[in-house]
Amino acid sequence: MNNIVTVTVHPQGSAAPCVKRIRALYPDLPIGELSANIKAGRPAFSFDLEYYDVVESLDGIDRRKIFRELLEDLEAQGAKLDMTLTQVLRSSTTVEPFTLRDFDNYMDFSEEIRQQVELDCDREAEE
16 A cells, blocks of 8 residues: 655745755755745655665654654744545555645654554564
C-alpha cells in the first residue's frame, strides 16, 4: 500500500519564498516547473508517508518530521495549503482531502505501532 500526500500551495503574494523553502527539501524539483505549478494552482510536490531509509534513520533523520516542518513553514509564510491523500491498494485507489491534523494523527499512530513492535520484539528476545 502507498500513501501519497500531494500538496497544492496558494501563496500570499509572490511564490518565490515558497519555492525557496520547498526546494530546500526537494532540490531536484525544477524551479520553473515548481513556480509554474504554484502559480497555476496545480500540485507542487508530494510525499510518500511510507517512505523509510535505513541510513537516514541511523543518522537520526526523520523525513516525516522534516515534511511536517515544511508544511508549517509554508503556512507561517501565509500560504494556504490544499492537500490530498492518495491511497493505492492492490484493488483500488482512493483520493481524499488531507489536513495537518490528519498528518499528526497518522504520525501519532505510526509511533504507537513502532513502540508496540519494539515491545513485542523485546518480549520475544527475553523468551
